[in-house]
Amino acid sequence: MKYYLGIDIGGTNLAVGLVDEHGRILHSDSMPARVPRPAEELCHDTALVCRKVLADYGITMEQVAAIGAGCPGLIHDGYVVAATNLVLRNAPVAALLEQELDRSVTLCNDADAAAYGEFTVSWDQKPDPFVAITLGTGVGGSIIIDGKIRAGFNGSGGEIGHTVIRAGGRKCPCGRTGCFERYCSGSSLERDTRAAMARNKESLMWELAGSAKNATAKTLFRAVEQGDPAAQRVLDYYVENLAVGVQNLIKLLQPEVLCIGGGVSYAGDALLRPLTEKLNGMVRRRNTLPVTMVTLARLKGEAGIIGAAMWGRRQQEGV
């Protein structure tokens, strides 16, 4: 049995998993990311989680064959060049982790890690192109053509979250307006849910969540299930925007499979059904060409950890 460590540094959590050679998670743990704070602290805490995972599973660092880590934002040559959600710039995250762990660490974009995990573990017949989007703290994206991650000439492509779908719309910390992730990230959905609660004191969401502060995407989907009109309106707007972003990717890349992962995707059919309806209703004229299969990620929250581990394996062992 070979062991790999997969690290997922997110805007919300620092998660680490011990992964076997088949991409199965043997044991994992996490702690809150508590950003913004210096990269040194983030990496120090991440290393603590790594060591805890190994200790709890009962193996040593020497038994780990390779380590990979995924981070949101622009990643290049082991650096987090810019990551809005981590509030980091030009941070040598790979080197900091290597110093903490005394081992080589391969750093990649978290959405690329998740996509690579999904692509390597969930699909026997590799779809081509394979496009993955992640609806988490932000919205990440990844493009795999001919089995390779295609992140452009500087490695920072696939930033679907910062493509604009509503120019002049909601302001984004990236400096533009109307970015896809301002409408379709998990954070945006949560914010819209809370705003809808503030506007609708009679909404079932109050009863389900207790307070606006406790409301999450789960609150919204449960309220929709129980027929709450205010929740339904939030979901309708969310799905409308998601369909725009997904359809943009389809128009541009015509992937064989477009895979949706991240926290919001855990809603399952409650998300996929209205999205599929919206996508089908969106294109007025049908043609005879085969259409993209839009599906939900199978690995759930583990895709980032598994993908980071498998990517680290590929880069460090060439497998």
Place this chain on the structure above:
Amino acid sequence: MKYYLGIDIGGTNLAVGLVDEHGRILHSDSMPARVPRPAEELCHDTALVCRKVLADYGITMEQVAAIGAGCPGLIHDGYVVAATNLVLRNAPVAALLEQELDRSVTLCNDADAAAYGEFTVSWDQKPDPFVAITLGTGVGGSIIIDGKIRAGFNGSGGEIGHTVIRAGGRKCPCGRTGCFERYCSGSSLERDTRAAMARNKESLMWELAGSAKNATAKTLFRAVEQGDPAAQRVLDYYVENLAVGVQNLIKLLQPEVLCIGGGVSYAGDALLRPLTEKLNGMVRRRNTLPVTMVTLARLKGEAGIIGAAMWGRRQQEGV
């Protein structure tokens, strides 16, 4: 010397060029497309232009080594599956042209043809990725990665003109709202120019064009050059939207070169300068990564003809 025929079936003109093995146009001609009309008539007239080009240059059809044709819209297996701008659906255009010309004809998307022409003729060091957009009757797009056109699993990708940048905005015949080409095609620019003239009776554009009907993109750029405020506002809005679409492509694909062709691009620096300023001002935080080179097509209107000819050559001769 080897001869190739390149055909460019556009929403405005049917253009044909005789091209040599270096991608140089030896002679060309065109006639108005006069759409909508049946595919049979379009192909019949296209064949007339082909024969006129050969006769005027003084060679016979037997001396032509290969023939390629580019069409707007979804092209698959020799069919125009759907082309909004030509008002065609499931039209066997390759077969119709072959019948008229008694020769093999390779059919491809016109934007792909133009991009392939630009890519093969204008660049010694092949940029990777290379992305091209065409600002013509519509807005076409093409993605070349590893030297191959990447149009997705069904061949219909690269439809940048029908990605949405202003959801809920201008209606598009494709059935959606806010499509990129509703703001940035040559036709849209012309329509916006005429609308601005109607609103601004004192505009210099009246003097330059004589009437609203005669106003073109050229009228607009000449008026801007002479300081006309109404024209400047139209251009500002055009460039703002163009920058959004271009930046979306950069965020997603990070091409080494993004090349802008089509009628509007003939404005040259009058377009490229404000676009570059807008793109530079768009991203709030600078990072240390190399940035996409945004440039204008060098082949002008000939890219579609040359690319179609070179693509026909590659498909029919394997060169």
